[in-house]
Amino acid sequence: KAGVTQTPRYLIKTRGQQVTLSCSPISGHRSVSWYQQTPGQGLQFLFEYFSETQRNKGNFPGRFSGRQFSNSRSEMNVSTLELGDSALYLCASSPQTGLSGANVLTFGAGSRLTVL
Amino acid sequence: GIQVEQSPPDLILQEGANSTLRCNFSDSVNNLQWFHQNPWGQLINLFYIPSGTKQNGRLSATTVATERYSLLYISSSQTTDSGVYFCAVVGRGADGLTFGKGTHLIIQP
Numbered sequence: 187k188a189g190v191t192q193t194p195r196y197l198i199k200t201r202g203q204q205v206t207l208s209c210s211p212i213s214g215h216r217s218v219s220w221y222q223q224t225p226g227q228g229l230q231f232l233f234e235y236f237s238e239t240q241r242n243k244g245n246f247p248g249r250f251s252g253r254q255f256s257n258s259r260s261e262m263n264v265s266t267l268e269l270g271d272s273a274l275y276l277c278a279s280s281p282q283t284g285l286s287g288a289n290v291l292t293f294g295a296g297s298r299l300t301v302l
Numbered sequence: 303g304i305q306v307e308q309s310p311p312d313l314i315l316q317e318g319a320n321s322t323l324r325c326n327f328s329d330s331v332n333n334l335q336w337f338h339q340n341p342w343g344q345l346i347n348l349f350y351i352p353s354g355t356k357q358n359g360r361l362s363a364t365t366v367a368t369e370r371y372s373l374l375y376i377s378s379s380q381t382t383d384s385g386v387y388f389c390a391v392v393g394r395g396a397d398g399l400t401f402g403k404g405t406h407l408i409i410q411p
Contacts, residue, residue, distance in 0.1 A: 219398060223343075229388065231398025244398055274343050290335065291399065293345035 190294035211279030304393030325389030
């Protein structure tokens with residue numbers, strides 16, 4: 187059973203550019219959530235998508251957006267990149283939406299973004 | 303929002319030693335998970351444990367929800383246990399996981 191696949195694994199951008207990251211969940215999983223990891227702020231929740239709808243959103247500016255397709259694959263986009271957006275972006279999939287119940291997340295290997 | 307504190311922040315042990323990692327949280331939770339992040343950044347789910355005790359090989363975890371803490375035990379440590387261990391919770395009314403800052407564990411041969 188394939189795990190969560192994130193692409194690209196590494197990328198370098200310059201300030202002002204935009205970037206799109208992709209996440210393919212485990213087959214049968216309908217929820218995809220995104221997290222940002224930086225040395226200063228640690229791991230922070232970005233947003234969650236379920237059945238092509240954004241269900242929840244963390245405390246990030248509008249430059250961070252995402253979407254989910256009918257096959258549950260998800261993309262996140264960051265526009266007008268800033269130096270502080272340099273981070274490891276992790277995607278996780280789970281069978282159901284929300285985390286109030288026994289909904290265990292499986293993470294991908296991450297996409298490491300460097301903004302110069 | 304809910305606060306998650308992990309201790310110790312850093313831990314260096316010799317191979318074969320046992321260790322206990324602690325996670326304190328500031329409010330009631332209905333989801334608590336322990337993760338291990340390897341040197342390549344991959345987060346591996348170790349336990350889903352909002353309450354009670356679970357064991358998986360050399361690892362076990364206990365959550366005392368009424369006292370708002372969870373413990374992760376690692377016995378007979380191996381060098382492959384090195385990495386960062388994160389506790390993550392979902393508080394009431396919250397939607398995403400809130401992570402602690404992690405415990406950086408180094409197992410020396």
